[in-house]
Amino acid sequence: MKYFHYIFRNVRRNPVRTLLTVSSLAITLFLTMILVSFFSINSEVTSSVRIYNRIVVLSSQGFAGRVPIARNKEIAAMDGILASTPFSWFGGKYNNETMPFAQFGIDPDTFFTIYDELIVPTDQLKEFKGDKTGCVIGKKLAEDRGLKVGDPLPLKGDIYPVDLNLTVRGIYDGPTNRDRRMCVFNWEYLDELIKNSPQSRTNGGNAGCIVAKCKSADAMVPLCHKIDAEYHSSDTPTLTQTEEAFGKMFGEMMKGLRWVITMISLVVVVALVFVAGNAMAMSLRERTTEIAVLKAIGFGNSLVLFLVLAEAMFVAGVGGGLGAFGCKLLCDTVDVARYSAGFLPFFYVSLANATMGLVLALLIGFFSGIIPAVLAAQSSVINGLRKVV
Amino acid sequence: MSHDPEFDGAPREKGSQSIVLRGVSKEYRRDEFRIPVLQSLDLSVEEGEFLALMGPSGSGKTTLLNLIAGLDRATSGDVIIHGQNLGRLPETRLTRWRADNVGFIFQLYNLIPVLTAFENVELPLLLTNLSKSRRRENVMTALRVVGLQGREHHYPRQLSGGQEQRVAIARAIVTDPYLLVADEPTGDLDRTSAGEILDLLEQLNREFRKTIVMVTHDPLAAQRAGRILHLDKGRLVDDVSQESQGRIGAAS
Ligand SMILES: Nc1ncnc2c1ncn2[C@@H]1O[C@H](COP(=O)(O)OP(=O)(O)OP(=O)(O)O)[C@@H](O)[C@H]1O
Numbered sequence: 315m316k317y318f319h320y321i322f323r324n325v326r327r328n329p330v331r332t333l334l335t336v337s338s339l340a341i342t343l344f345l346t347m348i349l350v351s352f353f354s355i356n357s358e359v360t361s362s363v364r365i366y367n368r369i370v371v372l373s374s375q376g377f378a379g380r381v382p383i384a385r386n387k388e389i390a391a392m393d394g395i396l397a398s399t400p401f402s403w404f405g406g407k408y409n410n411e412t413m414p415f416a417q418f419g420i421d422p423d424t425f426f427t428i429y430d431e432l433i434v435p436t437d438q439l440k441e442f443k444g445d446k447t448g449c450v451i452g453k454k455l456a457e458d459r460g461l462k463v464g465d466p467l468p469l470k471g472d473i474y475p476v477d478l479n480l481t482v483r484g485i486y487d488g489p490t491n492r493d494r495r496m497c498v499f500n501w502e503y504l505d506e507l508i509k510n511s512p513q514s515r516t517n518g519g520n521a522g523c524i525v526a527k528c529k530s531a532d533a534m535v536p537l538c539h540k541i542d543a544e545y546h547s548s549d550t551p552t553l554t555q556t557e558e559a560f561g562k563m564f565g566e567m568m569k570g571l572r573w574v575i576t577m578i579s580l581v582v583v584v585a586l587v588f589v590a591g592n593a594m595a596m597s598l599r600e601r602t603t604e605i606a607v608l609k610a611i612g613f614g615n616s617l618v619l620f621l622v623l624a625e626a627m628f629v630a631g632v633g634g635g636l637g638a639f640g641c642k643l644l645c646d647t648v649d650v651a652r653y654s655a656g657f658l659p660f661f662y663v664s665l666a667n668a669t670m671g672l673v674l675a676l677l678i679g680f681f682s683g684i685i686p687a688v689l690a691a692q693s694s695v696i697n698g699l700r701k702v703v
Numbered sequence: 704m705s706h707d708p709e710f711d712g713a714p715r716e717k718g719s720q721s722i723v724l725r726g727v728s729k730e731y732r733r734d735e736f737r738i739p740v741l742q743s744l745d746l747s748v749e750e751g752e753f754l755a756l757m758g759p760s761g762s763g764k765t766t767l768l769n770l771i772a773g774l775d776r777a778t779s780g781d782v783i784i785h786g787q788n789l790g791r792l793p794e795t796r797l798t799r800w801r802a803d804n805v806g807f808i809f810q811l812y813n814l815i816p817v818l819t820a821f822e823n824v825e826l827p828l829l830l831t832n833l834s835k836s837r838r839r840e841n842v843m844t845a846l847r848v849v850g851l852q853g854r855e856h857h858y859p860r861q862l863s864g865g866q867e868q869r870v871a872i873a874r875a876i877v878t879d880p881y882l883l884v885a886d887e888p889t890g891d892l893d894r895t896s897a898g899e900i901l902d903l904l905e906q907l908n909r910e911f912r913k914t915i916v917m918v919t920h921d922p923l924a925a926q927r928a929g930r931i932l933h934l935d936k937g938r939l940v941d942d943v944s945q946e947s948q949g950r951i952g953a954a955s
């Protein structure tokens with residue numbers, strides 16, 4: 315590209331101005347990557363659980379309701395169900411940190427059969443099953459907190475009026491797109507504490523939800539219907555759905571947030587078009603005579619248009635590329651999720667998202683450059699030259 | 704060029720008319736007003752002539768030069784350069800025509816400040832299909848002609864006014880156009896530098912047989928040309944051929 319040299323020199327003409335434009339694009343694209351990745355990780359994880367054939371039984375009142383623990387055995391006994399476990403969010407404090415990581419009360423006998431993508435060494439699993447106050451934690455969590463098998467893990471109750479004095483009995487690992495920062499412990503331990511606690515307002519015996527693994531993918535939907543039909547006329551009807559649909563339900567809850575963020579991003583993008591466009595227009599106003607000279611010596615209008623657009627897109631592309639791929643690089647080398655206080659189990663920027671960020675930046679460059687470019691292309695040679703002479 | 708549909712009339716030959724203006728008028732419009740600048744002007748310039756245009760400020764010298772160089776269009780009349788009627792060329796063709804046929808020299812040099820002398824001279828060649836090495840060859844030749852070999856990596860701000868103007872001349876001749884137009888090329892230079900630039904223009908006219916039209920306010924500069932035309936209020940008032948004085952243009 316024989317014109318690249320000239321474009322590049324123009325970009326460097328006013329380094330400070332270029333740097334400001336590049337920075338504003340880089341910062342914006344960096345943040346956009348974080349937001350976009352957050353939502354796309356969410357939907358990616360949601361759809362990736364399809365293969366595990368799991369269904370989630372909630373109370374028909376949703377997250378606020380409870381599911382009687384007796385249902386666990388009843389569901390496990392149904393045709394087509396491989397195993398089932400209670401799944402209760404504890405949400406305790408660790409070292410006075412609120413919501414440091416996810417904690418669930420589960421059935422040690424079935425949990426790792428149901429979540430068979432999570433691997434825990436056989437001897438550790440045996441230890442866990444044999445110790446009612448034991449727990450198994452994710453590898454990442456163990457690394458973050460420097461925890462080993464045998465270490466105590468006290469959790470102070472926040473929603474529940476009871477404290478758990480857990481001991482790490484095992485450490486599980488799993489695929490990168492799974493939460494490897496969970497802590498799972500025996501649901502019965504929690505239930506006993508609740509039953510014996512004087513402040514407790516319930517008698518226990520309830521699970522937050524029940525997760526069951528089906529023997530085949532085809533069995534999932536019919537089983538969901540069957541379970542809901544079964545409890546339809548009881549005092550505690552259920553809402554059963556596949557794990558994927560359950561994840562989507564979470565996604566739906568964030569829909570409003572997602573819309574707000576999308577709108578804010580759009581506004582920021584439009585603002586950036588103006589910022590970059592103004593910088594470009596300023597730069598070209600200073601070059602009126604030069605443009606006229608180029609045209610005089612034979613540069614056609616379309617070539618001038620191309621040169622200006624290419625310059626605007628180059629600046630925006632460099633900024634956007636730095637922001638988007640810089641963000642990706644950062645998330646690839648540093649485990650960002652660790653600093654999210656348990657909000658994100660893992661975090662990464664996909665190549666597709668980073669590329670999309672670059673394309674977005676190029677579009678910003680295009681739209682910021684189009685008006686100055688058209689003006690430059692249509693400017694009169696005579697007037698441009700007269701300005702100086 | 705001879706297969707060109709816009710080719711105007713008689714075939715071109717050596718020593719034939721290089722520039723022909725027939726009844727050329729130019730007026731600018733500003734709102735309702737029409738400002739006549741050039742009025743039914745006739746002019747013919749031989750190939751290889753060195754013509755100086757003089758006249759008071761506002762008499763239309765730049766306007767006339769712009770018409771000859773294909774930068775602007777006449778309101779009426781024909782501008783025929785090298786057999787090509789410029790009025791009949793559409794805008795893009797006219798731009799292309801300028802790139803192929805005209806070299807521009809300006810009073811304030813008008814170099815691109817962010818490009819080196821080499822890159823400035825190379826600019827018009829980017830419009831051609833020449834390979835990088837051929838472009839380089841041509842740029843170096845042009846810089847040698849203007850006496851700036853060894854300065855190719857300097858930026859305009861690192862050069863004196865006279866040197867800048869020589870880079871501009873190198874840029875004007877690098878595509879080997881046959882017509883050079885210069886609007887007060889020495890207007891911003893001291894005597895010595897001006898003399899050097901005029902020497903160079905004379906040399907280009909004599910040795911390379913370039914047709915040159917130069918606008919100037921300086922009678923001494925005009926003396927270098929083979930012929931001086933005076934413009935007053937948009938009309939050619941006299942036509943002084945200097946051939947009798949021994950300043951022979953290439954027409955001889
Ligand atoms: N774009 C334009 N619109 C209106 N009037 C114009 C325009 N360009 C030139 N003129 C007028 O045309 C006349 C001739 O201008 P021109 O620049 O050709 O003069 P000149 O002889 O080159 O003057 P100078 O010696 O000062 O350069 C002037 O009166 C000028 O004001």
Ligand SMILES: [Mg+2]
Nearest residue numbers: 703764765766
């Ligand atoms: Mg003038």
